[in-house]
Amino acid sequence: MSEAAPPAIVLDKVNKWYGSMHVLRDVSLTVQARERVVVCGPSGSGKSTMIRCINRLESHQEGRIVVDGTELTDDLRALDTIRREVGMVFQSFNLFPHLTVLENCTLAPVWVRKTPRAEAEERAMDYLRRVRIPEQAHKFPGQLSGGQQQRVAIARALCMQPKIMLFDEPTSALDPEMIKEVLETMIELAETGMTMVCVTHEMGFARRVADRVVFMDRGEIVESNSPHEMFENPKTERLKLFLSQILRGH
Amino acid sequence: MRQSAVIRERPPAGSVGPVAWLRTHLFGSWWSTAVTLLLGYLLLRWGLGFVDWAVVNAIWSVPAGENGQPDATICRTAEPAGACWAVIGDKARFILFGRFPYESQWRPALCVAIFLALFGISASRRCWRRELLLIWTVALSAIGVLMWGGVLGLEFVPEDMWGGLPITLILATFGLAFAFPLSVLVALGRRATDLPAVKILCVLYVELIRGVPLVSLLFMASVMFPLFMPVGMNPDKLLRAQVAFILFAGAYLAEVVRGGLQALPKGQYEAADALGLSYWQKTGLIILPQALRLVIPPLVNTFIGFFKDTSLVLIIGILDLLTAGKVAMADPVWQGVGTEIYLFLGAIYFAFCFAMSKYSRRLERSFGRARNR
Ligand SMILES: Nc1ncnc2c1ncn2[C@@H]1O[C@H](COP(=O)(O)OP(=O)(O)OP(=O)(O)O)[C@@H](O)[C@H]1O
Numbered sequence: 001m002s003e004a005a006p007p008a009i010v011l012d013k014v015n016k017w018y019g020s021m022h023v024l025r026d027v028s029l030t031v032q033a034r035e036r037v038v039v040c041g042p043s044g045s046g047k048s049t050m051i052r053c054i055n056r057l058e059s060h061q062e063g064r065i066v067v068d069g070t071e072l073t074d075d076l077r078a079l080d081t082i083r084r085e086v087g088m089v090f091q092s093f094n095l096f097p098h099l100t101v102l103e104n105c106t107l108a109p110v111w112v113r114k115t116p117r118a119e120a121e122e123r124a125m126d127y128l129r130r131v132r133i134p135e136q137a138h139k140f141p142g143q144l145s146g147g148q149q150q151r152v153a154i155a156r157a158l159c160m161q162p163k164i165m166l167f168d169e170p171t172s173a174l175d176p177e178m179i180k181e182v183l184e185t186m187i188e189l190a191e192t193g194m195t196m197v198c199v200t201h202e203m204g205f206a207r208r209v210a211d212r213v214v215f216m217d218r219g220e221i222v223e224s225n226s227p228h229e230m231f232e233n234p235k236t237e238r239l240k241l242f243l244s245q246i247l248r249g250h
Numbered sequence: 251m252r253q254s255a256v257i258r259e260r261p262p263a264g265s266v267g268p269v270a271w272l273r274t275h276l277f278g279s280w281w282s283t284a285v286t287l288l289l290g291y292l293l294l295r296w297g298l299g300f301v302d303w304a305v306v307n308a309i310w311s312v313p314a315g316e317n318g319q320p321d322a323t324i325c326r327t328a329e330p331a332g333a334c335w336a337v338i339g340d341k342a343r344f345i346l347f348g349r350f351p352y353e354s355q356w357r358p359a360l361c362v363a364i365f366l367a368l369f370g371i372s373a374s375r376r377c378w379r380r381e382l383l384l385i386w387t388v389a390l391s392a393i394g395v396l397m398w399g400g401v402l403g404l405e406f407v408p409e410d411m412w413g414g415l416p417i418t419l420i421l422a423t424f425g426l427a428f429a430f431p432l433s434v435l436v437a438l439g440r441r442a443t444d445l446p447a448v449k450i451l452c453v454l455y456v457e458l459i460r461g462v463p464l465v466s467l468l469f470m471a472s473v474m475f476p477l478f479m480p481v482g483m484n485p486d487k488l489l490r491a492q493v494a495f496i497l498f499a500g501a502y503l504a505e506v507v508r509g510g511l512q513a514l515p516k517g518q519y520e521a522a523d524a525l526g527l528s529y530w531q532k533t534g535l536i537i538l539p540q541a542l543r544l545v546i547p548p549l550v551n552t553f554i555g556f557f558k559d560t561s562l563v564l565i566i567g568i569l570d571l572l573t574a575g576k577v578a579m580a581d582p583v584w585q586g587v588g589t590e591i592y593l594f595l596g597a598i599y600f601a602f603c604f605a606m607s608k609y610s611r612r613l614e615r616s617f618g619r620a621r622n623r
């Protein structure tokens with residue numbers, strides 16, 4: 001174990017405050033390469049903040065974050081390296097509305113990775129086929145449904161060929177039918193062995209693909225366990241309460 | 251069943267077509283009918299009155315007087331009064347080209363043509379490539395050569411002999427061509443929270459320039475600025491006015507651009523960051539293209555206002571289009587005929603401003619088409 005590949009992500013006693021509000025409290029988490037971690041927890045518990053610290057959309061104030069062997073500091077070069085290797089999918093898709101689907105997917109490879117355009121387009125079409133929307137390549141994001149947009153967003157992130165994928169509630173802005181198509185895409189991605197950290201309340205998805213589920217509450221990681229243990233045998237009152245609430249909601 | 255469905259494909263008769271439009275929009279109620287009739291009457295009356303003055307009773311030419319000057323007496327004495335278009339025929343070249351040597355006025359005329367061609371080319375989105383920058387450089391150099399001369403066998407013409415439409419176009423074009431990039435940088439600088447010095451500088455610039463009237467800026471440029479310059483270094487008056495304009499327009503445009511930057515959702519910045527784009531890649535590829543599209547209407551609004559503001563150089567004695575018109579009006583030969591010249595000037599300004607406004611709407615539509623369903 002010790003001689004195996006280094007962990008993909010290490011969070012070591014990470015603390016973060018917004019003003020005087022302590023939103024991450026001593027958060028420690030290690031994600032191994034090819035591991036799939038699902039993060040859940042009540043609203044405002046700091047899930048987004050934690051996942052956004054991993055690619056430094058938010059900066060932490062105490063503790064260490066090491067991604068793919070590079071520690072996150074104010075050093076811009078380290079940041080560039082990490083952002084190339086970490087793809088992110090947002091709740092609100094955040095596609096670039098003035099570019100076509102294909103251009104959305106080729107932009108970063110061409111400008112950041114300096115991939116030749118033809119090659120980038122070929123790869124983009126590849127990924128668009130994988131998320132099953134190659135025929136929409138020349139449309140603009142505004143012409144697609146929410147589910148299609150989110151699948152484009154996944155393809156866009158994959159086009160950078162990242163080692164790690166972060167998902168922040170990728171399905172919570174979608175209607176039920178569309179949730180299914182996006183989850184299927186994510187399951188297929190998980191089966192390719194991608195390292196994934198996914199904030200979601202889709203417990204079916206967690207059971208099916210997660211190696212580990214992490215439960216956060218009030219800025220802390222309260223429990224971390226296999227999905228089966230987590231759902232069948234919650235140890236803390238807070239998790240029990242949370243599970244009963246989301247089960248009632250479904 | 252089927253047949254009635256087919257029939258219903260057309261809206262009921264009387265709900266479309268010009269008659270229906272008139273009925274709903276102009277004669278919908280007795281009140282709107284009354285307003286329609288009243289406005290129609292007034293329009294007709296004034297319209298006919300104007301046609302009478304401008305066409306029917308107009309005087310198109312005047313005889314030459316004894317000293318070779320035109321004799322405009324009939325314009326002053328004609329009954330009923332009509333427009334004296336002869337003044338335009340006589341003064342058009344002075345108004346358009348100022349005191350530029352008469353035989354060489356083809357040069358400013360060609361400059362105006364180059365400007366128009368440049369605007370035409372730049373308007374088409376197909377031409378928005380790197381080469382366009384080259385075309386602009388070549389065209390503006392050509393304009394410099396044509397106006398100054400002194401090379402290629404062209405007689406040298408100093409700037410204080412320039413005047414009329416080329417001056418207005420030079421001030422406006424150079425002004426906007428420099429002010430616009432400046433404004434984008436200032437708008438970005440104002441949002442650079444991690445570079446406080448840059449931010450403060452940008453805020454100061456915008457607030458200081460916006461806080462004073464353009465007239466006083468022009469005065470400062472023409473009167474005070476030379477005081478600070480070392481002896482012998484005295485940039486030309488036109489250049490100083492040009493710089494004042496660029497700074498002025500830059501401050502206003504910067505606020506418009508900033509409005510566009512503010513309006514973009516945060517997610518766009520985050521998505522660009524998450525993909526690893528650098529600051530300038532993010533700004534140039536994601537943020538500006540969207541932000542500028544959002545602010546086309548206020549941007550063009552500022553452009554138009556600025557185009558007309560070039561006429562304020564009047565107060566520092568530069569002979570732009572409007573000033574040339576006023577000088578022409580002061581000619582004793584044409585005493586009492588001013589309206590015609592104003593109309594002529596108005597028509598020229600209107601043509602440019604209207605073209606800008608039309609163009610901005612076309613641009614908005616062409617961008618809108620790409621984006622929405
Ligand atoms: N930019 C910000 N400024 C100040 N407070 C913030 C900011 N972003 C988040 N917070 C606060 O930090 C806490 C954690 O927020 P976070 O978005 O991480 O929660 P979350 O677990 O993702 O919740 P949700 O399930 O609703 O997305 C919340 O109390 C939130 O109000």
Ligand SMILES: [Mg+2]
Nearest residue numbers: 047048049169
């Ligand atoms: Mg969240």
